[in-house]
Amino acid sequence: MTEAIRKALNDYIQENNAEKCELCSKVIHNYFHTWKISQPFLCSPEIILYVAACAIKEKKPEIVKELLRIYEEVFPNADELSAISYLIRAEMILKFTSADMNSLDIVMKSIYKCINISNRVKNENILASACAMLYRSIRLYLRPMTRPYMIKYLKPIVKMLSESDMKAYKWQILFIRVLLEAYIQTGQRKEASHLVDMASNGPARHLPQQMVQLLVRASASNLASADRHISWAMGASVASETDQTAPVEKPATYVDSHKRNNYPQMSGQLAQTLIQSGLVPANRIAKLRVVTKEGGEQVDEIVRLLRLLSPPEESADGRNARSEQLALSPTDPKKKADSSGDGAVPGDDEWTERIKFFPDDTFSLLFQLGLVAVARKLPAVAEACVCACKRILTQEKLTDPASAEVCTELLRLELFALEEDFRCGSDAVDLIQVHAQLAKRCQQLVELAVRRKANNETVQASCVTLWNICLPLFQKSVRQDQLVRHCLQLIVDTLDQCQSLKMNDNTLEGFWESSFISNGVYGTRISRTVMHVHPDFPYLRLIDPS
Structure with a gap:
């Protein structure tokens, strides 16, 4: 029987089609129903899970359910592989069920179990895969309307990661920042301040750039904890450069006050890195924005x-x-x-x-x-x-000089649009003509950013600039123009490609209106974007079917 299972699996690996996948599952299924519990199960758990993952790839959810059921009955206590089985179950639900809160509840329970197992067995690969799937699960709910509902899912995740012996700092900071946004949006300032303290005294110290972004975002919302950490960084930075016997400059006074209040101390090296990363001007720019x-x-x-x-x-x-x-x-x-x-x-x-x-x-x-x-x-x-x-x-x-070059051109285009708006004044016709020309130039710039593989922030900024330039073109007299539709289509496709939710809803709404035909018939509407399952299934590398 072992040879029959391996032969079926080898045939699938060579031909890689749904028919061979079904044959593999059928062989395992038939063997399971003839197997007696007093005998050893000759099919390894790795093979069962590998075929289940391949069944997801071949869009066969029934096969996945059956193979997971067989696995759980035969191998109930295989820790690391059980974690992978939870990942496969979550993947199946994400891909083959409607996106609603009930499905999300089931997915999150599977991910929680997977993270608990990975913490217990100390497997960093499984933990990283679970965190990646968690973000994919909640990503579509991070829009302002649904973001508050994510608090109940993110709080236990942040707690589990903070208590883990494995230091998944990047994932910790990512989920902390998402949770911080939800707290700020819902007015839970006490919880938000506590979260900033926890991050600043823990994972953020290992990622200075992320720490800068976290503190700046929190300070822009006037969270006292963020201002306290920024003041401490300023003081510690000066203290590290100043002779202890010399008079202490003004920012160092914050060090003494925070020592009296028993705040966790920040090393001079970290403080200097934060300051050199632009913490202070970034904080002031963020405050100017709000x-x-x-x-x-x-x-x-x-x-x-x-x-x-x-x-x-x-x-x-x-x-x-x-x-x-x-x-x-x-x-x-x-x-x-x-x-x-x-x-x-x-x-x-x-x-x-x-x-x-x-x-x-x-x-x-x-x-x-x-x-x-x-x-x-x-x-x-x-x-x-x-x-x-x-x-x-x-x-x-x-x-990243390619991204920097695109950003420079974007800023120059924004400046030119501002100057042209001043020049046009109240002349609507001239304004529309100017913005149509600018839209063409910005459209080329967005395509250039994608073609040069600029970073996501630059690509998103280019889409924002194109959106701003197109705003005067949304009037009824011109919003049906092919240029407007092409620009909006480009924004949607580009944001989908870089897996961004930024401006996505507004762009889709604008495209809906621009597709309106005078006889009341709507053109094709772009469906809302969803993150597609990665075709290579990253966690398959955790399974060795040999």
């Missing part, structure tokens, strides 16, 4: 950030007289105070100006600041950011 009021203080803060991120010679060359008028007087103590909004982290501009940021982070911060300047209708500052980005692109060695 501040709704506009005034001189906000403009002053934007110009101050430009001075901080852009070398003096670049600032002088890249700004015109209008931006020079916005420059702050270094002798004005009121202007020198941090004005990034309520809840801002205190800082000393003279101190931050001594910090040399990493080139990649400097470029990213200038790009974000340029977008803020465009949103605040400050073309002079945006132009200076474009010039600074070009300088970094040509003079510094970046880890």
